[in-house]
Amino acid sequence: xxxxxxxxxxxxxxxxxxxxxxxxxxxxxxxxxxxxxxxxxxxxxxxxxxxxxxxxxxxxxxxxxxxxxxxxxxxxxxxxxxxxxxxxxxxxxxxxxxxxxxxxxx
Numbered sequence: 001x002x003x004x005x006x007x008x009x010x011x012x013x014x015x016x017x018x019x020x021x022x023x024x025x026x027x028x029x030x031x032x033x034x035x036x037x038x039x040x041x042x043x044x045x046x047x048x049x050x051x052x053x054x055x056x057x058x059x060x061x062x063x064x065x066x067x068x069x070x071x072x073x074x075x076x077x078x079x080x081x082x083x084x085x086x087x088x089x090x091x092x093x094x095x096x097x098x099x100x101x102x103x104x105x106x
Contacts, residue, residue, distance in 0.1 A: 026071045052088040
């Protein structure tokens, strides 16, 4: 049984990022566009009811481990959705200001 060679796999991932089908979260993590939009929707809904979001809140919200939660939160900070203040995140801008998910691949 064969697999995809590493270099070809990387090339495919980059094509999917360029096409907007994957969102590059970090050097190690990518997220499918629909999952990314779902994450934004859940975080937006959370902020409609709360002023602050902790790593624990985020883990529970998305049902992910800390290994995934921290890079996702750092990505949201870098993209301007949230701002880290001590050990919590606050909404930096209204999520509804964006057309679609507002993410532009770089």
